[in-house]
Amino acid sequence: MTATQTPQKGILLSETALEHLQQLRSQQGRDLCLRVGVRNGGCSGMSYAMDFETAENIREDDEVYNYNGFRIICDPKSLLYIYGMQLDYSNALIGGGFQFTNPNANQTCGCGKSFGV
Template sequence: MAVTVTEAAARHVNRYLVKRGKGVGVRLGVKTTGCSGLAYQLEYVDELAPEDLVFEGHGVKVLVDPKSLAYIDGTELDFVREGLNEGFRFNNPNERDKCGCGESFRV
């Protein structure tokens, strides 16, 4: 079981943590929503929760709660720039379907 982070995503997270002046990493999880059922949640975290599973890559910690791991195990967190847009991309091998707007997915 693992969640990985690309070098580009790690650079972006590290820059933001330095700008904030605090934080231990990012929390990646899922919530029930949208047309396809699940959506990714990503937030900066200032302290670990007792139940957190910690994955580390390129010096960045990615925290995942055990319930979310079932849906995102094997996911690679990436950061991409496409034209004028930039943002995190979730390369999840468990996704079977995405909604048309790209906001939710199904496993």
């Protein structure tokens, strides 16, 4: 486990994912947070959602995780389904991109972007 992966955080972030997210954020030219959540849909019932947003959009009931100055936020309802999730990133030509390892999922789709509980 690296320094950015601490067990008390509800969403774990690999070094590779952190580096890629910081690079994406710098391209935006603003200090943004990453909102991670779930929504209904996808081939397994629920799909992961990720998007940058400004700190003004952080709600009182959101969980905020700080990784070396980079903040990940998640609403409490989504956190019920993804608590303990590992977010990783791969540069592979096939199967690359963000990868979600969710300990709460009892089924996942082939693309890894949706899950069922």
